[in-house]
Amino acid sequence: MHNTPFFTIWRVNMRTRTCRREPVPKDWGRLGGRALIARILVDEVEVTCDPLGPENKLIFAPGLLVGHMLSSCDRISIGGKSPLTGGVKEANAGGRTGYQMAALGIKALIVEDLPETPGLWAIRLSSEGAQFLPADDLAGVGVYQSAAKLLERHGDHVAIALIGPGGEAGMLAAGIQNLDKDAAPSRMAARGGLGALMGSKGLKAIIFDGDTGSKPPLFDRKAFELARKDYNKALLAHPQTSAYRDYSTVAMTSLTNAYAALPTRNFSSGQFEGAETLTGEHFRSLMLGRGKSCDPSHACMPGCIIQSSNVFTTADGDTTVSPIEYETVGMMGANLGIADLDEVARLNYQVNDIGLDSIEIGAALGVAAEAGLMEFGDAARALELVGEIRAGTPLGRILGNGAAAIGREYGVERVPVAKGQAMSAYDPRAIKGTGVTYATSPQGGDHTAGLTIRANIDHLRVEGQVELSRSAQFKMAGYDSLGACIFAGFGVSLNMGVIPALLAARYGWEVEEDFLVDLGKECIRLEREFNRNAGFTPADDRIPAWMTCEPLPPHNSVFDVPEEELDGIFSDL
């Protein structure tokens, strides 16, 4: 234990361009990541505020286990009142940011207020405090080039969180990108429009110089290393770990297509006739054939032994994205009727460079096709539409605001959103537990809030889905508060003792195995409190009506989990 606490709250004010360090309030100490964000939002943010106005706050909070290169446990949670959903929002990412924030002793970074005059800023945070640096020269500059320039200025070792032109323009599908271990700006806290929130604060980038700090203290170093070993052993023991190393998350295509849950042509079918060329196997064979420009087994964070990420370069060598995720393949591939991974990669690259969520934009383009603005399968037209987003044309603005926006402005009913946020590449009519998650998660349509596809259950049956989603949501909220990747859960599930062991060694806490779920419960309780105060009601905890009556081929299933069951999912919180 230390006399001066290592961790403090860093409060940046964009109006006064000052940074204040404060002790961690007592209530916040045992929270981290997503749960801490929920707590701060409930404590400090006026729920009815304009998400892009001065009262909203942009919060960065590393999870409780961040800072020691525990495999897949250095994630950064970013949050605020969502410009997209109007409710609570946390989105997390791998890469360097969490680790370097922890090294600086930042329990949470809270960005407040708005600049008085227009202009774009970067903030450099080091052990000395904050430097506010004009960044007008980066206005409108894409994420890849912006990151390169910032790295030149600040050195290759820093962590950077930054936005693209989409966030600067306040587009509601904009996310916040973070450097990965190789300094590529590829790890996006994508969902819910947090990039627009960062843009509203006149903030292009935050540079974290973790080298000026030090590793966070450990309560018992020896015990920590022992616990790390047990944790790694469990991680490696899980069969799924190696599948992700070989095939990345793209491994998922075969599974969703088999379950008929692969969104195809704006969620009009659950199976795609072109799925074969979107599978992990095909993906891997392409990469192996293309040699050095590709890497099928790439780690996003230093120390990660799962290495689910990848580096993918198109056949013509023009475009490299790192990584292509399954969700992008689903939403910008099958969902747009596109069966060519190179085309998906080109779309992905552009969307990354504008700084937008590829799930939300994939869904928006699907709705645009439904509205007659493109033909399904026409990748060139899809790229043109992404060009409209970059140009900020009226149509581009609508698309950059996401799937709900294009549906609203063009009067399309078949819009795959929950709480205004696009669902991911798992059709809720075929994986009903995940549908329950989409409907009831305080975050809106979001598979990472509680994916159920790996559960040993008939995914088409109604029975048991609410309980399954509830349990998945608590666990995921727990992992998101620890800073642990979804894949960490595979390992932890084999040895539930590792989390108490790690927390005991790190903080000296005595917690039981149910700590993870309790943390998740507290997180969701707070998030629901925020949403309720913001005006959300049970009517918002729904899958869109058309999915409850339009059968999904080939099983012709509908989303039929009864509303009373949805309403009861968190009734004990």
Add this chain to the structure above:
Amino acid sequence: MHNTPFFTIWRVNMRTRTCRREPVPKDWGRLGGRALIARILVDEVEVTCDPLGPENKLIFAPGLLVGHMLSSCDRISIGGKSPLTGGVKEANAGGRTGYQMAALGIKALIVEDLPETPGLWAIRLSSEGAQFLPADDLAGVGVYQSAAKLLERHGDHVAIALIGPGGEAGMLAAGIQNLDKDAAPSRMAARGGLGALMGSKGLKAIIFDGDTGSKPPLFDRKAFELARKDYNKALLAHPQTSAYRDYSTVAMTSLTNAYAALPTRNFSSGQFEGAETLTGEHFRSLMLGRGKSCDPSHACMPGCIIQSSNVFTTADGDTTVSPIEYETVGMMGANLGIADLDEVARLNYQVNDIGLDSIEIGAALGVAAEAGLMEFGDAARALELVGEIRAGTPLGRILGNGAAAIGREYGVERVPVAKGQAMSAYDPRAIKGTGVTYATSPQGGDHTAGLTIRANIDHLRVEGQVELSRSAQFKMAGYDSLGACIFAGFGVSLNMGVIPALLAARYGWEVEEDFLVDLGKECIRLEREFNRNAGFTPADDRIPAWMTCEPLPPHNSVFDVPEEELDGIFSDL
């Protein structure tokens, strides 16, 4: 009393193209107009339905006093679940529709379901029933030309309710136009996107051939004529009546400018330096100077003795609108920084012809100027933007969806809406009672739901505004259920006995003087029930946050009626 009831419910199904006449359910008999619409919505419409889907219903219901050419008492209420607000919606209009529906014995016309194949239809209703007529030749045709063609086909005597290209395209600012006594398609049930609802049903026009029917029965003809005399006397005795005859509603400009409540340049000031040329006096002098092409004292319904309407022709003789209303002058004049009535008339004509609500589009253009899409005062650019709406470009679609849409897609906070619907030309920071109405009316931002500007109260003070709005809202809901124009209230207020007398003579009902308010209360109770079930909460009963902190020059007032008072306004219902 009659053995076969004169009035029935007409139920039109757009899928089967059939019309069924049914007895009036017992609960519905004593309701009419707006209250009957609320009752039908609560009884029959799934609150969570897509407003443009098959489950929503489009309802036409004449008020209880409609059918006997009582001055300003033949209004038609039109309603459904609002495509704009997502809540309950009733909008009413003068003209011929109400009267001819009553002559056909239609207590309410309920249009259900959707056609199975694309296509546009007109329905002709006569005592024989319904004829379904293809109207594809009118697709995309403006309201003025469509009305002319329909009159040619069906005779000059019919009533017509129709939509323009905006409603066909599902734009959320689209209204439903009705012929006035001179067969001009000028009386719009404008608010809340009912034109989009009609368009979603593949319905271009409804033709009512009232000549095939007969006057509705009177319980006591002699008593009715006596009551009518008392009513007319009261109407004429009120000093306001003659002001409206001379200056139309444009009389209001001087008053709102004096109160500093005239929305100027997107509600950034309450007084407009160009207000002089937007006043009723200037308006009248222009019209008198232009001779026969103008008419300052025009009745919208046969038998109306108030004649608040007008016919206005621009100096070049090119454009005639009938009428120009104050709200259009405020929202498309001062609110856009435009001081020229001819320019306002040109904008008004185009918006009428597309079939859109001029209040909503005026507000949308104000927000567009805020977003940098036009300069305030640039009428030519404003006309261009209206041209984009007609062309259905992406920007046109956004604007055609109203003020909230353009604010949302362009990230503008200064959007003057309540429940997603544009406020009218009374700034709620200067006329706070009307602000309470905007915030708490189940209809959304709507001055006709309870305008308080004529009350003898300090409009800038907080005290008394909630009570004032409450009482105005009950009365207006009552008038809207009787089919009475807002101006009928001036007369009725001088002799509260006329309503019971008229109802006794017409139906044999024995009601007290508080019948009007009780009817209004029941109406609002039902409307709130619908909204609550649709997911509305107290957080929706608000003026936008920026109006609670941004001072309105020159008084620098903000909207500061406490939220608890807003929440308590209908606590007894």
